Amino acid sequence: MNTYKHAIDNLFPDDDDQRVAALGRYQVFNDEPEPVFDRICELACNMFNVPIAHISFLDEESELVKSSMGLGEQVIRVDRSMSLCAITVLNGSSTVIPNALMDERLAGHPYVYGEFGLRAYAGAPIISNDGYIVGTMCLVSREVRDFTGHEVSLLEGLARIVAEQLELRLENLEHNNRQKSIQDRLMASEARLRCILDTMADGVCIVDENGTTTYINQMAGQIFGVNLLQMQNRSYNDSLWINLRLDGSVLPIDEHPMYTMLKTAAPVYDREIGVARPEKDTFYISVNAVPLFSDQNELSGGVCTFIDVTARRKLMKEKDDFISIASHELKTPITSLGASLQLIKKMKDNLSSPMVPKLIELANESMERLNSLVGNLLDANNINIGALRLNSKAFSIYEMIDACCRQLRIAGEYRLMITGDCSLRMYADQERISQVVINLINNAVKYAPESKVIEINISTQDGMAKISVADQGEGIDIEKIPYLFDRYYRADYKSLHYSGLGLGLYISADIIRRHGGEIGVESVPGQGACFWFTAPLSDQ
Structure with missing residues (x-):
């Protein structure tokens, strides 16, 4: 072969x-x-x-x-x-x-x-x-x-x-490669855009011409507590959530910024609305809505950006309430002081009258009250600008507390007991620590009027001096405890009104933090409340 x-x-x-x-x-x-x-x-x-x-x-x-x-x-x-x-x-x-x-x-x-x-x-x-x-x-x-x-x-x-x-x-x-290259670049561009949108502090929502959501970024999902799939099954004005005006009334659909934008094909800026969700707190958002147009210049949808302004609105309300309260609180001692001075003026030719000493005492009390209110305002402002300064020195904790209790003991209405280790000394700003102690004692008197015994205990905790002020009153509702040290927060007792600017505990907390200590409260409803704080011990 x-x-x-x-x-x-x-x-x-x-x-x-x-x-x-x-x-x-x-x-x-x-x-x-x-x-x-x-x-x-x-x-x-x-x-x-x-x-x-x-x-x-x-x-x-x-x-x-x-x-x-x-x-x-x-x-x-x-x-x-x-x-x-x-x-x-x-x-x-x-x-x-x-x-x-x-x-x-x-x-x-x-x-x-x-x-x-x-x-x-x-x-x-x-x-x-x-x-x-x-x-x-x-x-x-x-x-x-x-x-x-x-x-x-x-x-x-x-x-x-x-x-x-x-x-x-x-x-x-080659056509497929070009298309793939274009698609790859488009996908990369979309990925970069999504990455940018997902790192934005603003919520972003894209809707079609019918108002149906086609995209939300991470912040939008975070604010609303939903994901894209859940949003796609919803509209901006459905029955699951209730949109509100700022005064709390229901927002009509034709006032919703998204509706206005889609209806007029014109942008809407900085429109604030409230959103009430079932079994959740109402929150507030500031909305910007801008229309999107097709190549034929027809409305094809819109982009909505929004931020959660709940904290801002809460702060604005707190400030408004504070201004109202501060005006009232300042007006009372000023009015009393003015009345006392007017009466003294009328009696200037008869200074031997038994009324003069009483009027002078009333004027002094009004001045002290006015001075206390102004002091709190100045302290709060100094805290905001970081200008609250400390002048630390060693002092006897017992002597400091005893001086704080003296005026209240003179009144004879309350029994103040100082217990614990009375030999301990503290290294801190004595005037500021006294301010904290007086504030805690006054709070016990104000919010537990039926408690005639107030115990101030001196001890140590984790190498720090610890001072506790306990009353035998009704205690504090557990839901109020997290807010007690917030600025402008004013707790009430059985719906009764108490004077004050809501700054005492806020200032006290800042004073203690500046000393490197801690402040807190322990309370069981019906069994009284115990406010406490820690500050550095003196090694002398």
């Missing part, structure tokens, strides 16, 4: 590297089916009355029979040394072998001398736009036959159709 010994080197044209690179552009050298090539092969079999037609591509190592008629449905790979397609590529033009048994190039070739029985072959080059032969349009017969010049011309026409299909494929690949 003959053995095929054709030299492989003879099958490589000089520009084979460039040719293979040109083939690679089409991304066709793979096992994926190409129906359009199958139809061309079927057409070739019918046109030339041959049993086998195939379209092959040749890379640096093998021939890939990409599509065929008469060779089965599978993609076939042939070593390049066995490839008849390689001969056509080497020739650089159409190759016709009418009798393979008589062709020296195929001596011993297994396709000719084996079971396959190839007898005649015709191959037309498939040429790329830049002139490289990347494959062949082939005809195979098991009988000896010649192909006329007209038939070869027709075969070359089919090869050109395959080349055109390759170019269309390349255009489609």
Whole structure:
């Protein structure tokens, strides 16, 4: 039996590297089916009355029979040394072998001398736009036959159709790559935009022309307590939440900033509304809503940005309440002082009257009250600007507390007990610590009037001096405890009104924090309350 010994080197044209690179552009050298090539092969079999037609591509190592008629449905790979397609590529033009048994190039070739029985072959080059032969349009017969010049011309026409299909494929690949590149850039841009939006301190909500939510950022979900899916099933004015005016009344739909924006196609800025949710606290938001337009300048939706202004509104209300309270609190001693001075003025010619000492005492009390109120205001302002200064020194805790209790003991209405370690000394600003103790004692008197015994205990805690002021009153409601040391907070007792600016505990807490100590309260309703604080011990 003959053995095929054709030299492989003879099958490589000089520009084979460039040719293979040109083939690679089409991304066709793979096992994926190409129906359009199958139809061309079927057409070739019918046109030339041959049993086998195939379209092959040749890379640096093998021939890939990409599509065929008469060779089965599978993609076939042939070593390049066995490839008849390689001969056509080497020739650089159409190759016709009418009798393979008589062709020296195929001596011993297994396709000719084996079971396959190839007898005649015709191959037309498939040429790329830049002139490289990347494959062949082939005809195979098991009988000896010649192909006329007209038939070869027709075969070359089919090869050109395959080349055109390759170019269309390349255009489609390039189009898809461009689209993918655009899509990738768009997705990257959207990802960057989402990242920016999700790091914003403002809530962002995008709606379509019907007001349906299509996007919310993380802050919007945080403020509303929902996710995008939940928001998509809602509108800005549905029955699940109630939108409110600032005065607490229900906000009509035509006053909602989102409705106004969609209705007028004009932006709305800094519109504050309240949102009441079932079983949750009402919160307030400041809304900006800007319309979005299509390429045809038609309203397509809108972008809504908003911030939670609940804390701001609470602070504004606290300030308004504080101004009202402060005006009232200041007016009382000023009025009393003015009345006392007017009466003294009328009695200037009769200073021996028994009323004069009483009026002077009343005037002094009003002045002390006025001085206390102004002092609290100044202290609160100094805290805000960080100007509250401490003048620390060592002093006896017992002596300081005893001095604080002296005036209240003189009145004789309350029993003040100082217990604990009376030998302890503190290193702190004595005047400021006295201010805290007096404030805690006054609070016990004010909010526990039925408690005639107030116990002030001196002890240590974690290496600090600890002073506790306990009463035997009704105690403090547990829901009020977290707010007791807030600025302007004024607790009431059984709905009775008590004077004060709501600054005492706030100032006391700041004084203790500046000393590096802690302040707190322990209370059980019906069993009294115990306010306590810690401050540095003296090592003297």
